[in-house]
Structure formats: C-alpha cells, structure tokens
Amino acid sequence: WHKVILAASSDYFRAxxxxxxxxxxxxFVNLPFLLASELEVLIGCSYSGILALSWSCVFEITSxxxxxxxxxxxSMCLNFLQQEINPQSCLDVASFANAYxxxxxxxxxxxxxxRQFQKVACTSKFKDLPAKQLxxxxxxxxxxxxxxxxxxxxxxxxxxxxxxxRLRLAKELMKTIHFPLMTFKEFKEVRNxxxxxxxxxxxxxxxxxxxxxxxxxxxxxxxxxxxxxxSLVLIGGDQISEDLGxxxxxxxxxxxxxxxxxMGIKKAMEWRKLGEMPDPARFGHEVAVLKGQLYVIGGKQxxxxxxxxxxxxxxxxxxxxxxxxxxxxxxxxxxxxxxxxGKIYAIGGHCDPEYRDSVERYCPATNSWSYTCPLDLPLxxxxxxxxxxxxxxxxxxxxxxxxxxxxxxxxxxxxxxxxDNMSKPRAYHxxxxxxxxxxxxxxxxxxxxxxxxxxxxxxxxxxxxxxxTSFPPLPVPHMxxxxxxxxxxxxxxxxxxxxxYSDMKMVHRYDPATxxxxxxxKMPGPNNDIRATVLCLPTSKVLxxxxxxxxxTSKVLxANLTVLNGRGLR
Ligand SMILES: *[C@@H]1O[C@H](CO)[C@@H](O)[C@H](O)[C@H]1NC(C)=O
Ligand SMILES: *[C@@H]1O[C@H](CO)[C@@H](O)[C@H](O)[C@H]1NC(C)=O
Ligand SMILES: *[C@@H]1O[C@H](CO)[C@@H](O)[C@H](O)[C@H]1NC(C)=O
Numbered sequence: 001w002h003k004v005i006l007a008a009s010s011d012y013f014r015a016x017x018x019x020x021x022x023x024x025x026x027x028f029v030n031l032p033f034l035l036a037s038e039l040e041v042l043i044g045c046s047y048s049g050i051l052a053l054s055w056s057c058v059f060e061i062t063s064x065x066x067x068x069x070x071x072x073x074x075s076m077c078l079n080f081l082q083q084e085i086n087p088q089s090c091l092d093v094a095s096f097a098n099a100y101x102x103x104x105x106x107x108x109x110x111x112x113x114x115r116q117f118q119k120v121a122c123t124s125k126f127k128d129l130p131a132k133q134l135x136x137x138x139x140x141x142x143x144x145x146x147x148x149x150x151x152x153x154x155x156x157x158x159x160x161x162x163x164x165x166r167l168r169l170a171k172e173l174m175k176t177i178h179f180p181l182m183t184f185k186e187f188k189e190v191r192n193x194x195x196x197x198x199x200x201x202x203x204x205x206x207x208x209x210x211x212x213x214x215x216x217x218x219x220x221x222x223x224x225x226x227x228x229x230x231s232l233v234l235i236g237g238d239q240i241s242e243d244l245g246x247x248x249x250x251x252x253x254x255x256x257x258x259x260x261x262x263m264g265i266k267k268a269m270e271w272r273k274l275g276e277m278p279d280p281a282r283f284g285h286e287v288a289v290l291k292g293q294l295y296v297i298g299g300k301q302x303x304x305x306x307x308x309x310x311x312x313x314x315x316x317x318x319x320x321x322x323x324x325x326x327x328x329x330x331x332x333x334x335x336x337x338x339x340x341x342g343k344i345y346a347i348g349g350h351c352d353p354e355y356r357d358s359v360e361r362y363c364p365a366t367n368s369w370s371y372t373c374p375l376d377l378p379l380x381x382x383x384x385x386x387x388x389x390x391x392x393x394x395x396x397x398x399x400x401x402x403x404x405x406x407x408x409x410x411x412x413x414x415x416x417x418x419x420d421n422m423s424k425p426r427a428y429h430x431x432x433x434x435x436x437x438x439x440x441x442x443x444x445x446x447x448x449x450x451x452x453x454x455x456x457x458x459x460x461x462x463x464x465x466x467x468x469t470s471f472p473p474l475p476v477p478h479m480x481x482x483x484x485x486x487x488x489x490x491x492x493x494x495x496x497x498x499x500x501y502s503d504m505k506m507v508h509r510y511d512p513a514t515x516x517x518x519x520x521x522k523m524p525g526p527n528n529d530i531r532a533t534v535l536c537l538p539t540s541k542v543l544x545x546x547x548x549x550x551x552x553t554s555k556v557l558x559a560n561l562t563v564l565n566g567r568g569l570r
Contacts, residue, residue: 002043009046011069032202038064045073053080055089060464065328066100073491082108087119091129111229114142115487121154125344127161131169134158138176141227144487147261148224149186151177155195163198170195171204178224179212183264186214223260223268230534232256232486233274234493234523235296237530238283240503249281249301250526253315255537256486260521268521269507274537278313283529284333284480285309288344290364292536295325297346298332299529308333308351312362317537326367329360334428334529336384338391340412345372345391349412355380355399361412372412381427384410387463390564392419392438394461395426401445403427407461407468420466426455428498435512437462439471439490442478444498454479454498458510471510475517480503482532484487488512491520494527503527 003457006013016023021056025030031039033227041061051073053061062077064070081093082105094109094360096102113120114137129137137143138151145151155173159166182190190212196205240247253274260268277296285299294315300307308331314323328346335349335356344362348355355378360369375393382396382404391410397403403425409417421441429443438461445455454477455457459468474492481495481504496503505527507520523530 005043005046009042009070009072011071019394020164023272034064034480042068042070042073043112045076051076053077055084059092062096062168064102075438078105080510081105085109085112087116088123088125088149089124090116090120091123099531111136113137113144114140115144117143117145117154117228118150121150121157125388127158129158131166135172137175138173141225141258142229144226145224145261147186147265148178148181149189152190156195160195167198167200170201173210174204179208180214180222181224181261181263182216186264203566222261225229225270226259226261228256228259228487229536230486231537232269232484232491232493233294233533233535233537234287234482234526235287235294235531235533236277236282237301237482237494237524237526238528239526240528247303248526251276251279251281252525253277254524255447255535265518267518270525273524275320278324280309281528285336285379285529285531286332286337286346287533287534288337288339288343288533290339290342294533294535295337295344295362295419296531297337297344298328298335298349300333305352305561306334317535326362326369328362328371329371330358334380336382336393338384338386340386340389340391345384345412347384347391347393348375348382348396350378350380359410359412375410376416379404383429383430383431385433387433387436387438392431392461392463394422394431394438394440395429395443403430403452418459420468422459422461422468424457428479429455430478430490430492432483432485434485434488434490436464439510439512441474441483441490441492442495442509444479450465452498472515474508474518475519476504476506476508478508480529481527482530484532484534486534491532493532494523494530496528499511 003017007017037060041071042104044066053076058077059191060081061073062081065077081558083091085108087490090109090112094113096107097106097109114427155177158171159170190208195201201539232255236250238247238249253276255274256269257272258270259272262268280301282299282301286297288295288297291536296313296315298309301309310327310331312327314325331351332346332349335350336347338345342364345359348357350356357375357378359372359374361372362369378397378399382393384391384393392407393410394407395404400486405421407419407422409419424445426440426443428439431440440460441458443455444452445451456473456477457470458473459470462466477491477497478495479498482493484491491507493507494504505522507523508517508522510517
C-alpha cells in the first residue's frame, strides 16, 4: 500500500511503478542514494501532511524531495525556505537555489540578502561568500544600507577573513563604496582601520581619502541610489499655489522610483509621474489595493457642498489602464477603506453637511456595493486598518465635530466592539499596521473639546495587550497626510498644519528598529488630503538609470553640496 502513496506523491515512483520497469514487480527496490530515514520522513509526510522542518534538515529533505520529484514534501520545503528565511540562512538558501537551478527561490533569497544587507554582513556565512557574488551584491541597486559605513565594514570583514588572497581585491571592492557621502565621523572609522598599515594598500587609502575630501564629486557618487522592490504611490490630493492665492486639486499619480542616500543622514525619495486618474481630480478620497490593482474611491472634486463623490475607479499597473466601476451607494469623503477577504469596505465619512454611520462593501466578482452593519455613530476623519483579519478603527470626528479617542473593532455583521482608547482624541491622522501592531501619527487633537491643535505625539496599539503606548513624536504637523508601509517603515506623506493651515511638503518615515523619524525629502506635488499606497509596478516603469534626470538633479545637488561641505559640524 505504500506503493500507491509513493506513486501518488512522487513522479519518480510513479514512473517506477507504472511504466513497466522491472522494479514494479520486485518485492525490494534498492535506492542507494537515499537514506532510510529520509524516505521515512517523506512517506510520513504523505500520510500525515506534516513535515517537521528546521534549518538543520531542510536542505537535505528538499534535495531528496527534488530527486524523487516528491511534490507534497517539496512544496512544504519551498514554503519553509521562503517564509523562514533569515539573515543566518539566506546565503545558504541562495547557494542551494543556485545549485539546483531554482530561479524563483534564488530571487527570494538574493532579494533578502540585499534588503537585509546590514544584518547579513555580520554573519559568519558572509565571510565565505565568493568574490564574484559579493561584488554582484555590492553593485546592485537593490542593496539597502543605512550608510556607506555599513558597506565599508562589510568589505573589511570579508577581506579580513582571508587577507592573504583577498587583499588584492580591496581596490575593486572599495570602488563600490561612496566615500564622499560619509560624514567626518564616519570617515574617522575608515581612517582608523588597521588594514591600511598593509604596505600594498597605502596607495588605495590615499585615493579613498582624496575621494572623500573632493568637493567636485562625480555625479554617480553624489548619492547612493536604492530601488525598493515595491513603489510608494501618491494619488490625488490638493495643494496651494506658490503665491498662496489659489488651491488646486490633482488627478496625478506619482511614484517613488528610488531612495537616495545623500551625505550623512540626508535622504530623499526620487519621485516620478505615474499617470493621471480619470476625471474628476479629487481629494479626501480613499484608495485600496486588491490583487495588485489600485482602487480609487469617493472624495471631493471641489470645495463646495455638492462636490462629494461616489465614483470608483480601478487601475491596473501592468496594463496601465483605468476602469470605471459601480458607484458607491453613498457619496463619501474623509472616510476610510479596508480590504478584507477579497472585498473592499467603505466606512463612514461625510457628505456635507451630513456625517455618515453607514458602511458598504464592494464585491469585485459582481461589481456591486451593498450595505453591511452600520457604525454605532456617524464618523469622519477616522482611520480603519486590517490587523490579524479584523478591522480596527481609531479616532475621527463625530457629527458634533468632536474629536474622539475611541478605538474599536468593526465586524461587518456583528458591528462594533470597543477597545482601549488612545491617550488623546485624534482625527485626520494616519494609521498603519506594522509588526503586528497599529501605529498612529499626525492629525489633530482637541483640548477639552474646545480648541483643535496639531497632534505631534504618536502612539502604537498592541492588540495582545489591548493598550496604546507612545512612540517618538513627529517633528512637524501632518494633518490629512497620506501614509503607507514600505519595507517595514511607516511613511507619513504631506498634509498640512491645523493651526495655521500651511501646507506640509515633507515626507517622514518611522523606523521601528531605530525608533526614529527620518526626513525623506519633499513631496513631488499635491500634499493635502492626499492618499498613498504601495504598489508593485512593472519594471518598465521603474527606470533603473535615467541619466537625463540624474544629471538634471545633479546640478542642483552640486550647488547644495558646496554648501553642505560643512559636514564636519555634524
Ligand atoms: C452617484 O452620485 C451621482 C451624483 O453625484 C448620482 O447621480 C448617482 O445616482 C449616484 N450613484 C448611486 C449609485 O447612488
Ligand atoms: C473613550 O473615548 C470616547 C470618545 O472620545 C469617550 O467618549 C469615552 O469616554 C472614552 N472612554 C474612556 C474610558 O476614557
Ligand atoms: C487651546 O489649547 C492650547 C493648548 O492646550 C492652549 O494653550 C490655549 O490656551 C487654548 N486656547 C483656548 C482659546 O482655549
């Protein structure tokens, strides 16, 4: 009876037992390449559907499963390798995938290496990396490093693992480091590196030192360009003209093509235009991503009372086309949207002068909206997010224009369940899920329900403890900003100040690992009541090296650079 299971699970055994090979009639079959224990594990897996995997055995089992084309076990192994990949194992996974010609697994592994480079470079396995592969990583535009020092340290530790044979590669490796971007403090570590006492490296150090000191930096060295795997996309919004005379509403979509690390800690997002959404231009709208496609829903097309929208559009980034979908049953702006189980929920919002408590759900299969259980109260300027399969809603304004501190779970059939309140009321804020928690930043707050001010304080909700705790405040107000999570960091984009209604043109991002807000440069256009999301764009859009734009900005940068050369002050 094992035979049937074996034949069903494995192409190898199926061929052996069904294609009239002599083994199909033998009571015993010799499998000299296989350990009894390995076969036992695989057969057990076919019966139970369980395969106990760990890093100490997964490569062996995967290789056996591959030889036998043992499908059930193979897919479990591949899942394990992709999902459990970590800085200690990623280089092993990459070399395994390479050896067995597993293209997709190799891509996952190399991607991990590049995006977690700082951690990977500290592992012992890193020191065994072949030179060619190391250079490939160091020259990649997907190499993610917080500073050039990280690259320098990695190169030094790799060389020092086998100095005799690797010192002569030092020159080529050092070329991948952008020394002019280092601060004096960072360069001090380079200078103090005892490797330089090596006679053969004296000249190299002098070149590096000159490079660091030079004022006229070659364009390709003015910043390190990093291409994220997915792109931040900005949709719609409005902005005030330069003379502060008029406001304009936008149809534009922008995407962050690359991140640029300039000197020291100076960073910037390089934005490009992705396209335009169909008429009308809108702000206070909502966006969602479902199956890689972008949905743009509701909002306002102008500042009057009758300008709230119910229209819904879908954008397919691969085909670069827009589709008009069914309209919402109600017109909404300043509402919130989530995606849960393949459906889109539009929650609350307002349509002057009314605030809405209704919730409706969009089903892509039927292209229709239908009502689900309403909220307990009309709500606008709140944020809803999905965490662990549940919809969490924080803050907002009720229809007396009172700012709320409440947090609750919303269930489409069962309605609301209240949770721990935020420490202060908040509306028109940003909320994102990150690492199993909800992070809240920006927006406004009220004091004794009388006067409204910008809210700089930030807080984080832990569902396991049902409690909010604070994290470092934003450096500037961001009310009505867009937000998104890209590569484990919380981006807050644009918005304005509630206190003086000035536009906020900046992008900030919070890194939970360093617990710091970083300034990520300026917004490309509109910034108020704008929406942001993360999309996977086709590579034809993401231009690896657009020289014309690189050089256009480089002139400006060069001008800035001369000023910035007072980096010693840092
Ligand atoms: C959407 O709003 C327009 C007016 O702005 C209205 O004519 C139309 O009937 C609305 N659609 C639905 C489904 O209610
Ligand atoms: C929670 O917040 C709501 C809305 O701001 C408020 O009405 C309620 O009293 C708060 N509850 C507690 C326990 O503070
Ligand atoms: C508004 O709130 C701020 C901050 O608490 C306070 O300093 C100010 O006096 C308040 N203004 C009024 C009119 O209540």
